[in-house]
Every structure is written in C-alpha cells, then in structure tokens.
Amino acid sequence: MKITDKLQKHHDVSPKATFSFEYFVPKTTQGVQNLYDRMDRMYQSSLPQFIDVTWNAGGQTSKLSQSSTELVSTAQSVLGLETCLHLTCTNMPVSDIDDALKEAYDSGCQNILALRGDPPSNDYKWEPCKGGFLYAKDLVAYIRLKYGNHFDIGVAAYPEGHPEEKDSIKNLNYLKQKIDAGANFIITQMFYDVDNFINWCHNVRQFGIEVPIIPGIMPITTYSAFLRRCQWGSINIPLHFSQSLEPIKDDDELVRAKGTDLVVEMCQKLLDSGYINHLHLYTMNLEKAPMMILELLDLLPTEAEFINDPVSVLPWRKSLNPQRRNEEVRPIFWQRRPYSYVARTSQWTIDEFPNGRFGDSSSPAFGDLDLVGYSLFRQSPQKALQLWSTPKTMQDISQLVINYLQGKLVCLPWSDTPLNHEVDTLLTHLIMMNKNGIITINSQPRINGERSNDKIHGWGPKDGYVYQKQYLEFLLPREKLSKLTEILKGNEIMTYFAIDFNDNLSTNHPDGSKANAVTWGIFPGREVLQPTIVEKVSFLAWKEEFYRILEDWKSIFIKDNDNESIQLLNSLINDYVLVNIVDNDFVSTEDQIFTLLMTL
Structure with missing residues (x-):
C-alpha cells in the first residue's frame, strides 16, 4: 500500500x-x-x-x-x-x-x-x-x-x-x-x-x-x-x-x-x-x-x-509481494525457515496455484534447490562457531537443542527464528526427547478451539476459533525406526513420514499424495482456513534442504580439520532418520506422540 x-x-x-x-x-x-x-x-x-x-x-x-x-x-x-x-x-x-x-x-x-x-x-x-x-x-x-x-x-x-x-x-x-x-x-x-x-x-x-x-x-x-x-x-x-x-x-x-x-x-x-x-x-x-x-x-x-x-491474519506473516498476497497455505516443515521457503518458491507463478497455495507439490519447480539462489545455511562460519561451538558428541547436539528450547539460543542450523511461547506446554516432553537421544526439529501442540485473539495461539480475524493437531518432527536413530514403523503400521490416528539421507521412505499415510491439514481456523462469514499442512512431496523437498544444511554445517569443520565434529555430523547424516508424526486426534488430552516415543 x-x-x-x-x-x-x-x-x-x-x-x-x-x-x-x-x-x-x-x-x-x-x-x-x-x-x-x-x-x-x-x-x-x-x-x-x-x-x-x-x-x-x-x-x-x-x-x-x-x-x-x-x-x-x-x-x-x-x-x-x-x-x-x-x-x-x-x-x-x-x-x-x-x-x-x-x-x-x-x-x-x-x-x-x-x-x-x-x-x-x-x-x-x-x-x-x-x-x-x-x-x-x-x-x-x-x-x-x-x-x-x-x-x-x-x-x-x-x-x-x-x-x-x-x-x-x-x-x-x-x-x-x-x-x-x-x-x-x-x-x-x-x-x-x-x-x-x-x-x-x-x-x-x-x-x-x-x-x-x-x-x-x-x-x-x-x-x-x-x-x-x-x-x-x-x-x-x-x-x-x-x-x-x-x-x-x-x-x-x-x-x-x-x-x-x-x-x-x-x-x-x-x-x-x-x-x-x-x-x-x-x-x-x-x-x-x-x-x-x-x-x-x-x-x-x-x-x-x-x-x-492485517499482516497477522495467518499463523505465519503474510507476504506483501503481489504474487503471494493470496497465499494461504504452507507446509509446516518451513515453519522456522521462512526465508528459504519464500526464496524457494519466489519464481513460482500464481497461476500454478489458483487458490494461492504456494506449498502445492504439483509445481514442476517444487523441490529443486537450484532454484533457490539462496544460502541454505544462514550463518557465517564465524557466527556458527560462536553460536554452536564445535559439538563432538550427540549429547552436545542434544544440549544445543535444549538451549534453543530454553531460550538460551536464538537459532539452530535448521531453525532460523526464535521459539515463541506456543511450545511451552510441550517443553518438558521436548527436553526429555533430546536427553534420550531423539533430536527434535519442529513441533506444535494440540489446540482445540482456542479463541483467535488468544495471545499465544491466536491468529486470523477476530471472533474466530483456531485448531491444531499435535505435530513433531525429529531425528531418530536408525536402529529404532523398525520398531516405530511396526507400532504405527495401519494407524490412521497417528500418521508419519520417515526418510533417510539415501531417500528410503516409509509412511503409514492412507494417501500420502494428499495434504493433511494440521492447522485450521473457523471464522464468521468465511470458509475454513487451512494455513499449515503436511504432505509427501513437500516433505521430500524439505528432506533435501535439511540434509544440505547438515552438509553445510559440516563444511565449517572440514575447513578447520576438526575430525571429531566432522564424524559427528556424518553420523547425524548417515545414522539418523528424519521423521514427522501427526496426531490427528486433536480432541484428545493425551500426549500420544511423546508417550509412543518413550517406548522406543
């Protein structure tokens, strides 16, 4: 304007x-x-x-x-x-x-x-x-x-x-x-x-x-x-x-x-x-x-x-770019990386997404990192070392994530933005997961009909109600994957995607090609808004970006001949699997995702 x-x-x-x-x-x-x-x-x-x-x-x-x-x-x-x-x-x-x-x-x-x-x-x-x-x-x-x-x-x-x-x-x-x-x-x-x-x-x-x-x-x-x-x-x-x-x-x-x-x-x-x-x-x-x-x-x-x-009518900040002003849907994987997501999709045209949905995986451009024209690793080598030092063990990685969760760090290699208070209800669970060797990447709590003007969870027009499914994305040690997939086999209440560096994918989604809305809002006089989704092809594109980030982080240690940190990042890349789980039972009062992970 x-x-x-x-x-x-x-x-x-x-x-x-x-x-x-x-x-x-x-x-x-x-x-x-x-x-x-x-x-x-x-x-x-x-x-x-x-x-x-x-x-x-x-x-x-x-x-x-x-x-x-x-x-x-x-x-x-x-x-x-x-x-x-x-x-x-x-x-x-x-x-x-x-x-x-x-x-x-x-x-x-x-x-x-x-x-x-x-x-x-x-x-x-x-x-x-x-x-x-x-x-x-x-x-x-x-x-x-x-x-x-x-x-x-x-x-x-x-x-x-x-x-x-x-x-x-x-x-x-x-x-x-x-x-x-x-x-x-x-x-x-x-x-x-x-x-x-x-x-x-x-x-x-x-x-x-x-x-x-x-x-x-x-x-x-x-x-x-x-x-x-x-x-x-x-x-x-x-x-x-x-x-x-x-x-x-x-x-x-x-x-x-x-x-x-x-x-x-x-x-x-x-x-x-x-x-x-x-x-x-x-x-x-x-x-x-x-x-x-x-x-x-x-x-x-x-x-x-x-x-x-007017800019805060969605859970994420709306763009003022004329090609993106009608955008109302984004995959949740880029929740903490808005810069790379917008850069990735900046060349897409609105006619590819007639409903203003830039996260649609039908675009032939989707997932092509060469189109980004943007450094996936936003920190300089000096700043990265200042923020995250030189981790040598998985416990060091876990502690970095815990520091981020507790507000002692403003960012992580895969999370550009600081956490808000939305995760407070999950904080104890998230810290416990990291102490137990499951590295948490992204999460959101279950919300069942909070008013849209709620200071922490609210978004969108006034006099509405907002909803969320509990969501967790994490790095899981490869040896625990088979037990997880066995437990979730045929379970449509908790749906997951899991993929490793070599593109070995497993899922229990009944139709993985369709989007699963994980955030939505009900507002007077308008259709249901579904601004945040999980879908297969989006997840595959995010996987490419996530592992590229780890490779970029590793390159800092290669320049310094830091073999211990190099070996640690190699282990994170080769011995862990990127997983996301959605608990579709948004009315439940149980933290079923965390309860499940504690059994692994």
Missing part, C-alpha cells in the same frame, strides 16, 4: 500518532541476516506503518546498492513489511535507475524516496553521472513518467537549510518544484531545534505545499555520535541539549537515558503542534533507543491493535 494511503486510512479512524523506521544496508552478509531478524522483531513488538531502506552510502554502486533492492524485496516478500526504497541520482545512470525501479515494482514495493544524493566519497562537489539526473525533481518526474501513479514518491527537505544552499526561500522553492514534479510526501533531515522546525512547517504550508510532512527523528545513543551527526549535517544544537548532555558525555548509559528524554520532549511538542501526526525514526540499525522513545511517547500498540494487525 502507498504510504500516504496507509497513513490516511489510520488517521481517519484514530487520533493516535503513527511512526516508521529507517534502516541502512549492513556491510556484511551476516549483518544483513541479523538485520532481517531485528526488523522482524521490531515489527512484532511495535507495528510500524512502514520501514524504509537507505541507498548505498557515499555514492558507491554495485553490490551495496544491489543489496538495497534485495533487502526491500525480502522485507516485502518474506517479512510482510510495507517498505520504502531510497533511490538517489548519485552515480546512477538511467539504466541502473530502471533496474532498481523494476525490482521494487516486482517485489510489491509501492514507495520510493527520491533523492539527489550526496557527492561520491572521493568528490567534494556533486555532479551528475553520464546519462543520469541532475536534481531530485528530475528523478521524481522520471518515475512518474515510467510508472504513473503506481509509486508514492517521497522527497527530502532541510528545515535548517541544505549544506549547499542556506537561503530558506530558495530551499522552499526547490521543495515546491519536487512536489510539483509528482512527489506525495516529505521526509525531513534530522534536527533537534523543535521551535525552528515548527516555524519551518508553518512556512512550508504558507508556500502552498500541502503534502504530509514526516519529521526525521534521530535518537541520541552516545555523545560522540550525537556531535558527529550534528556536525555532519550542520544541525543546530539547542542550548538545553548541550547543557544536559555535555556534563555526562563520558557515561554512555546516562547519555542515552537523558538523550531519550530530550528527544521524547521534542517529539511530543511536534505532535502537539498540529503539523505532525507521524514520526520517522532513524534507527541506525539499533533497536533499544527507538523503542524507548516510542514507549515513553505511549505510541506502542495496544493489545487490540496487535490482534487487528
């Missing part, structure tokens, strides 16, 4: 101010992966109206700028976040601009912040590149010419004057030219002089500019960073800011606390002015400082706002 439409829709029904976050592209692949996790976590705890992603710093191009569009695409398609892409004229011929706009368009992004940009890092004077644009207004006009009204276009403004032009009337005229060229909203440079900003807003309106003004808010985290940013942008520092911060400048904790109070006071005055009803926080890819500001301003969402979040 366009930013201006989204803000208007909110403010038509609520006087509560809104907010958004800005992120920049990290310099390392691992930093990008960590940023995805932070963006997701900040969304889940605050529900910003949108996020934006800066273009590359210093006028560089190639990989860093390419990562800007990749980050936007992931935010839209995987995280389901309304996203705005920065786009500059610096070192950008029209062909590169066309590529960036197409990628944004294809990902479902409908918002562009069009900027002239700073001079390249090795230049003192800004000049257009060959085949590029001279001014931001030219870029705005070009986007309008190429894409009509598809994009909401934002432009920058400088309440304290541009470094290259301090004349306030000229700056207002330049701003008006950008609006007249087709811009829809304004995001301002950072500032701390709130009285000057409010006076500038008055002048903007007097100049005939009526589009929304969104102030850029820079949290104060350290004194040195505060001074550096103000000096870099020629930002006026009010006297009471200096008097408050200078005496405590050597204590970062005190600076952040006092700086937060000063910024909160500034923001409240902005919201009371009548000119502003939305704040744009420059996060600098940090989490705590912006969240403290929002909490003190009482802008964090209420329980009702979380329940009514």
